């Protein structure tokens with residue numbers, strides 16, 4: 001559904017993305033991992049059209065994303081920002097319904113917002129709170145409700161567990177996995193958190209030195225030597241196939 005081919009981007013002559021090839025299929029959940037500063041955010045910004053790549057292509061449903069085709073893509077995507085990024089001056093339901101309110105009456109948008117809040121475990125009493133009144137975990141849930149409010153076909157999760165303690169992080173990971181499975185949305189998660197990868201991902205791609213150094217099923221990552229640094233343990237080498 002999304003294909004990235006030979007994507008390149010340099011800043012001041014320093015290559016950050018040096019030919020990234022990556023594809024994520026319809027309904028698939030892909031996690032992109034990489035050390036700090038390897039260009040995960042730059043990759044995301046290129047997909048969203050916030051940064052212009054120097055070369056390569058990004059295709060959505062077989063068509064290159066450009067100025068003409070990107071609006072239709074953006075209308076079908078939802079995003080959970082790192083730190084939730086709620087608008088401080090809007091109530092929780094207004095945040096969740098931000099996009100809906102542009103095309104439907106408030107009463108209808110509010111009803112959908114309350115339903116999405118319930119999906120992420122927040123009761124109707126949270127709808128009229130201001131973001132400053134929420135705990136970190138609640139804000140993350142509200143951000144998740146906003147990401148799914150418009151029933152997106154593609155959802156981006158940018159470091160979904162940043163700033164959460166392990167118990168809350170696990171709950172958010174489980175919630176995300178449940179939502180991705182039940183909506184059938186295509187999911188791309190950028191994370192450092194291998195627990196997130198295990199909980200959310202079908203596939204994992206390692207971004208290293210400007211390229212995808214490893215890409216494979218989450219179930220096989222324990223046998224992938226390039227991922228050793230992230231897994232925090234020595235990776236089991238795949239047994240050599242005996243010579244026949």
Ligand SMILES: Nc1ncnc2c1ncn2[C@@H]1O[C@H](COP(=O)(O)OP(=O)(O)OP(=O)(O)O)[C@@H](O)[C@H]1O
Nearest residue numbers: 011012016034035036037038039040041042043192
């Ligand atoms: N607008 C910019 N101008 C110059 N350099 C930039 C710009 N945006 C990103 N970079 C550089 O590109 C590199 C990759 O940055 P990026 O934010 O994508 O890393 P990241 O993998 O998302 O890191 P983290 O995990 O810490 O968020 C960094 O060296 C950064 O300084």
